[in-house]
Each structure stands twice: as C-alpha cells, then as structure tokens.
Amino acid sequence: MIFNFYPNLCKDIAMKKMITLLTSALLFTTLTAHAAEPLALQQVMKDLGKNMQIVTDGISREDWMLIVKAAPMIAEHPQPPFAEKMRIMAFMGSDMPKFKTLDGKTHEAAVELEHAAHEKDGQKVTLAFQKLQTTCLNCHQIFRAPFVAHFYGKPAN
Ligand code: HEC
Incomplete structure (x- = not known):
C-alpha cells in the first residue's frame, strides 16, 4: 500500500516544480515586457x-x-x-x-x-x-x- 503512495508523491513534486517554473517564466516575461516600455x-x-x-x-x-x-x-x-x-x-x-x-x-x-x-x-x-x-x-x-x-x-x- 505504502509503495503505491510514492509514485503519486513524485508526480506531485514534479507538478509543483513545473508550476513554479511556469510561474517564474510568466513573471519574468511580464517584468521584462514592462521594463522595456519607456x-x-x-x-x-x-x-x-x-x-x-x-x-x-x-x-x-x-x-x-x-x-x-x-x-x-x-x-x-x-x-x-x-x-x-x-x-x-x-x-x-x-x-x-x-x-x-x-x-x-x-x-x-x-x-x-x-x-x-x-x-x-x-x-x-x-x-x-x-x-x-x-x-x-x-x-x-x-x-x-x-x-x-x-x-x-x-x-x-
Ligand atoms: C527631479 C529630477 C529631474 C530633474 C529636475 C530633471 N530631470 Fe531630466 N531626467 C530625470 C530622470 C529620472 C531621467 C531618466 C528618465 C528615463 O530614462 O525614463 C531623466 C532623463 C532626461 C533626459 C534623457 C531622456 C532620454 O531620451 O532618455 C533628458 C534629455 C532630460 N532628462 C532633460 C532634462 C532637462 C533639460 C531638465 C531641466 C530643465 C531636467 N531633465 C530636469 C530626472 C530629472
């Protein structure tokens, strides 16, 4: 039973990492777009x-x-x-x-x-x-x- 739990946990972590990455990318794009505008x-x-x-x-x-x-x-x-x-x-x-x-x-x-x-x-x-x-x-x-x-x-x- 406990072993079944781990793959989900791994998926969760991977998902969280992905979300963090996407959020950072989006934030970066927004900030740099803003920065370029005089x-x-x-x-x-x-x-x-x-x-x-x-x-x-x-x-x-x-x-x-x-x-x-x-x-x-x-x-x-x-x-x-x-x-x-x-x-x-x-x-x-x-x-x-x-x-x-x-x-x-x-x-x-x-x-x-x-x-x-x-x-x-x-x-x-x-x-x-x-x-x-x-x-x-x-x-x-x-x-x-x-x-x-x-x-x-x-x-x-
Ligand atoms: C209270 C502060 C302040 C005063 C007073 C001031 N400036 Fe500026 N000036 C700035 C700042 C801050 C920038 C940069 C703005 C930017 O690049 O967005 C700047 C940038 C400039 C630039 C460059 C713009 C460009 O094309 O990058 C010119 C030209 C300029 N000022 C002319 C003047 C003249 C002429 C006066 C006086 C009659 C003056 N400034 C007074 C703060 C000031």
Whole structure:
C-alpha cells in the first residue's frame, strides 16, 4: 500500500516544480515586457531637452520672446500619469522628497528665466539659463542612473 503512495508523491513534486517554473517564466516575461516600455517621464524629459534647445537658440538670436514662450513649458512641464507616479514613488521611497525638491528647483529657475527674458536683459537671461541647467544636472547626477537601471534594467549610457 505504502509503495503505491510514492509514485503519486513524485508526480506531485514534479507538478509543483513545473508550476513554479511556469510561474517564474510568466513573471519574468511580464517584468521584462514592462521594463522595456519607456516611462511617460522620459517623454517629459525629452521635451524639457527640446525646450532648453529653443532657449539656447533664443539667446543666440536675442529673441527674448522665444524664451518667454519656452520657459513656462519648462517651469510647468507635464507630470506622468497617476499609475506611473505610484511606481516612481514606490521605487524612490524615502528619496521622494529630495526628488520633488530638485524638481521644484528646476521650476523656480525656469520662472526666473522667464522673468529675465521679459526684461530683455541678455546677461540676466544667460545667467538664469546656466542656473536652470545646473538644476537639471543636479537631479540627473543623483537619480538618472538608478532610475534607468531600475525601470529599464540597463546602465544609463
Ligand atoms: C527631479 C529630477 C529631474 C530633474 C529636475 C530633471 N530631470 Fe531630466 N531626467 C530625470 C530622470 C529620472 C531621467 C531618466 C528618465 C528615463 O530614462 O525614463 C531623466 C532623463 C532626461 C533626459 C534623457 C531622456 C532620454 O531620451 O532618455 C533628458 C534629455 C532630460 N532628462 C532633460 C532634462 C532637462 C533639460 C531638465 C531641466 C530643465 C531636467 N531633465 C530636469 C530626472 C530629472
């Protein structure tokens, strides 16, 4: 009687192993599919980059109105959708306030840039622009690499 029991037990273990294997494979596929998909934040960033280029062009041409238009697009950049924000917050944990503060610095610097452009003061605009660039760099130096590693599973360039 007892011997009859063993083959079933073996089958059970094999089945469990199979299920575990399949679950892991499925989980892996889901995670990697997710990882490959760029965050909405990345598009926000690309647009920030484009608007910074417009500002550079405005400085070169002393076209202050161009900067008056571009600076608010930087200051009031769109936010990622709610679900993505949740993913970002979950990843950032206790670093979230720091991230928000750095984002706030970019906002303030872009508002200053807009004011300088309104004044048509080239020196002020250039200084404000440099300050703004520094706020971008400050966040990137801390957060970009861990972000890219976490959400895309690869090192940032
Ligand atoms: C509060 C943090 C923070 C600030 C401030 C910030 N960035 Fe970023 N930036 C990021 C993160 C995080 C990434 C990586 C996002 C990703 O790859 O999904 C990134 C990536 C980028 C990229 C690369 C996007 C790509 O194609 O991979 C550009 C360009 C960029 N940022 C521009 C800017 C500019 C310009 C500013 C300032 C006006 C700025 N960022 C301010 C956090 C920030």
